[in-house]
Amino acid sequence: MLPRDKEPDLPPDPVIEAYKKDIDRTLLRETLKQTPAQRLAKLQDFMRSVAGLRGAGRRRA
């Protein structure tokens, strides 16, 4: 359980540290320039595109 009114400490986890080398920091720096509303709208647009592609695939099959 999280301590109340205190942000959790996050000691380094060696497994997670190993995964970090593959993360695209440039991409994250770009998303950090957006507002939360813009980030969510972008995610929603992406979901809509994926659904469109899936639908197109189903129609072709």
Next chain:
Amino acid sequence: MSDFTDFARFVLALTEADVDFIIVDGVAGSLHGAARATYDLDIVYARAATNLARLVAALDGLQPYLRGAPKGLPFRWDVETLARGLNFTLTTSAGDIDLLGEIAGGGRYEDLIAHTIEVQAFGVTCRCVTLRTLIALKRAAGRPRDFDAIAELEVLLEEQERMELEQARNGTVSRPFPT
């Protein structure tokens, strides 16, 4: 039931019905700036009887049904069903939503509320876990498939802290979203 999850529809339905809820998991990551796609909305909801009634009303028009369950089960979307269970993975006409009465590492709504921030999304204000808390929750879940997502969130935290330091040095405006 739906080709994609309509996050806006869920968020608007929940806020309009005045449901006490906290956004967690993938959508919370997106709100904080994660680039990873997520396919459902996960919320921690308050278990108070009044809130259960609001939650039922909020999703009532979306034909909620147990995700992955065989068709035709006598599943009833009502306060009694919610009160008898705790965590529900649902599919609806607006996509998939997970309703968590309790979350590993974070407890219930009342335990988690001190670790949230208000965010503006789809024209409304809602609550989302802080980035540090989101990382702690994902670590507590202990799922190997989350390792990549946790790494991304931790890099995000590093980048936010780096930006914060830079802005403090330059005396520029703060980020649009706190950690």
